[in-house]
Amino acid sequence: MAMDAVEAPVPPLQNSHSSQSRHFYLAVDRLQFKMETLKDLLGLVGRRPRLPIVVCCSTRDELDSVCSTFSSLPFISLSVLYSDLAEAERALILEKFQQVTARWNQVYHVGTENEDEDGKDEQRSHMIVVTDACLPVLASGESPVSGHLLINYELPTKKETYMRRMATCLAADGVVINMVVGGEVVTLKSIEESSGIGIQEMPMQILDIL
Template sequence: MATEVPLSGGAAGVRHYYAAVGNKEAKLATLLELLQTLQVVSRRPFAIICSARDTLDSVIFTLMRSRSFAVTAIHSDLTEKERELALTNFRRSAFETPAPAPNGASDATAASEKEGAPESEGAERGFAGGQEQQGAGEQPVCVLAITDVCLKALPKELLPLGLGVLVEFDLPPSKEVYTRRISTLFGGGRDRRSQRCVVVDMVEAGSIAAFRLLESFVAGQVQEVPVRVGDIFL
C-alpha cells in the first residue's frame, strides 16, 4: 500500500503511485489502459494534468478516440469566459446525478462506443479489473484535462474542484507546481483525508531525477500502481 503523506510534510491525506513506461508512445497507451480500468473500479471523476499544450492535445485525442470518457479540455486557446463555462459544466456533469436515459438510448450508445473504440496498442503492462464493459445506462466517467498554465488561471470562486483522483501525465517540475495541483483539485488537508485522494504519476524511462524530486515533494515513498488497480482505493 502506498504511503499516505503525513501532516508534517507534503500534501496530507494523499496517496501517491506511479506507472512506469518506456517511451512517449507507450505512455499514451498505458494511460488509456489505466483510465479504462479506473472507470471500472471507481466511478469517481478525475483530472489529468500536462505541462505543455502539445502534450495535452495528444492526451485529449487519445481519450476522445476511445469514446470511453466525457472529456472536458481546458487550454490556452479558450477565453477566460470559455474556461469558466467549461469548468462549470464539468462540475455539473461530475457531481450532479444525471437524469435516467430513455429506454434503449443507453444500449445504443454503448453499442456505438464498443463498435468505434480501438484497442490500446503498445502498453507495457496490464491492469486487472478493467475487462468489464461499461454497464447499460451508466454515464461515462468525467475527465478534466488541463495544463498547469490554465490550472493557475482558474477562477478562485470555483475552487477547489473537490476531485479524488489526479493523473499527472507530466511530473511536476517544482514544489510550487505540485502544491498548486493538489490544492486546486483536491482542496485542503481535511478534504483530502475524507475523500481518500489518489495521485498517479506517469514516469518515463530516464526520468529518475525528476521522480526523486517528486518524492521530496510528497515527503514519502511513491509506490508502483498495483496490478489490481482497485487496491489503490483501499
C-alpha cells in the same frame, strides 16, 4: 501496462491534504509507450461510473495529443482547459466538473443516489485535461475541481508545481498517479523528499483503491 521496478522511499506525510490522498507512480519502459500505457490505464479506471478524473500535462502539445487520442472513448466524457478558451466556456467546464464531483461524493461518500435522470451519459466517467498554465486560479475566486483521480501524464519538474496541481485538481481523499519514464525517477524522488509525500508503486488492482 509496462512497469519497471523503482525503489521509492516513503517518508512521513506532512500536511492534511496529502495525508488523506494517496500517491503512486506508474513507470513506463520507454517514452513511445507512454500514450499506450495511459490508454490501458484509462481503459480500467475510466469504466468506474461517474469517476472524476483530471489529467495534467506540462505542454500544450501533449495536451492536444491526449485529447485527440481519447476524445472518442464511449465511457469517458472529456473536457479541455486551454489558454485561448473563452472565459464563459472555461467557467462552464469548471462548473460542470464541480457538479460531477458533487455527484461522486453523494454516491460514494454519503451513500445516496437518485435514479439516473439523464440517461447513460451520466454513468460515464468525466475527465478534464489541463496544462499547468490553465489550472484553476484559486486567488481569483475560481474553485478547485477536486477530481478523485489526478493523473500526472507529464511529471512536473518542481515540487511547487506538483503541490499546485494537488491544491487545484485533487479532492482531499483523492488518488494521484504519476507516469514516470526513465530519468524522471530522479525527479520523482526529489519531489517526494522535498514535499514529504510518500509515492509508492501503483498496485495492479488499481480499482481496489479508487
